[in-house]
Amino acid sequence: MQKSTITIDVMLDPDKIPQQINWKASDSSADMQQKSKAMCLAFWDGADKSALRIDLWTKDMMVDEMGDFFYQMMMTMADTFQRATKNNTLSEEMKTFAKDFYKKFRDDMINEEKNNEIK
Helix, strand or coil: CCCCCEEEEEEECCCCCEEEEEEEECCCCCCCCEEECEEEEEEEECCCCEEEEEEEECCCCCHHHHHHHHHHHHHHHHHHHHHHHCCHHHHHHHHHHHHHHHHHHHHHHHHHHHHHHHC
């Protein structure tokens, strides 16, 4: 059996807020640790039938990047759901939601910029 290792290092400031997130995967073609501004990691506990999650982001993660990040995660989760369940209908509904979410997010960002210009 082959083993693959993923290492995640989180550097914290004195208030225990993430300053930097680095990760490395043993099967990756990248030789060095990769930097990240945010991460979402989920594990399924089959015994408890519950998801265990770690969601972290650094101070450098901008609000517009967070919207892009969530949109992309939702789209890839829909693809993963489709591959795992073969349920095209629900996968497409998830993608429709993600697209609507992203459009509303972008519209909110534009409206906020306009309101800041007026002030």
